[in-house]
Amino acid sequence: MSNEEDALLTALPICVFNPGPLTGAGNITWLLPGSIPTLIDAGTGDPRHLKALDEALGGARLAQVLVTHNHSDHASGVFALQEHISGVRFSKLAWLDRDSRYPVSWDPLVHEQFINTGDGILQVIHTPGHAPDHVCFWHAETRTLFGGDLAIQGTTVVIPASTGGDLGAYLTSLERVLTLRPARILPAHGPVITNPEELLRGYIRHRLEREQQILDALRTGASTVEEIVTCIYINLQESLRTMAAESVLAHLRKLEQGQQLIHNGEHWSFGGDSQ
Ligand SMILES: [Zn+2]
Incomplete structure (x- = not known):
């Protein structure tokens, strides 16, 4: 200051x-x-x-x-x-x-x-x-x-x-x-x-990139949180798996709120033909 x-x-x-x-x-x-x-x-x-x-x-x-x-x-x-x-x-x-x-x-x-x-x-x-x-x-x-x-x-x-x-x-x-x-x-x-602006804008960019990775994982056949985690986090330490799963679930819920995804129990998919 x-x-x-x-x-x-x-x-x-x-x-x-x-x-x-x-x-x-x-x-x-x-x-x-x-x-x-x-x-x-x-x-x-x-x-x-x-x-x-x-x-x-x-x-x-x-x-x-x-x-x-x-x-x-x-x-x-x-x-x-x-x-x-x-x-x-x-x-x-x-x-x-x-x-x-x-x-x-x-x-x-x-x-x-x-x-x-x-x-x-x-x-x-x-x-x-x-x-x-x-x-x-x-x-x-x-x-x-x-x-x-x-x-x-x-x-x-x-x-x-x-x-x-x-x-x-x-x-x-x-x-x-x-x-x-x-x-x-x-x-x-x-x-x-x-550098708040740089950090916060970087966060927003990072989440949008992660969202794309999750959508890509769904397109290639992954449908559960576990499958998506395996698909997008390479060489993930076992101790970080729970946190990664929470992050993926957070993304899936956001996409559901935006009506891009639906889920049936543990299985997530594109609603209708919106992929
Ligand atoms: Zn806290």
Whole structure:
């Protein structure tokens, strides 16, 4: 950021200490230490996260936690935070099927709502796709987006079709964020994204290419998720097979929503003569 933008927004990365196959080096939560100290994402409750948070707060009391979505690496730390900091408030966009997993008192967020962080205003941007309740937080003055799991530098984002993921919604969310023309994205995984437009347009291109591969696989006789995975992922490590299957299913469902495909049980095919 430039010095001028630094003066408009202070955001401190606080590590969650949960490295793993699905989280990479581990999640990052973002602290806006202003006059209404605000944490974006709750982490998982690791004592090292709480200690790092205390140090960054420097004696101030955390006022609110804004959760980007109800995946455990972002939300399960609410219990530890509630124990650790009296009176802290929690907010997220509702996901009725899931929010009972973390039964703190949630203040419901809505799309385009403004949130006062004391030293700046954030706007809620609903960005479903990776999860139905996924939101980003937009700081307009510095064109900074707190991105949650919308984008990760150097890799693509999982769309878990069996557990609320929706590829069509994800692509719409990427377009929605592109219209904001963000200068940077502060993500929940990986380094700060300084080329948002290039990365997000690359994601859209990648998904369209994958869609073509899936349509080609169907034309050559594959009809189940397993068959399509075998067809398009060459030399796939066994440990990545489940994720690949989720991705293929996400594509098939998008094509079904667009009325390009139908399915009968596990078997997918072109509807009518639309191939
Ligand atoms: Zn997630």
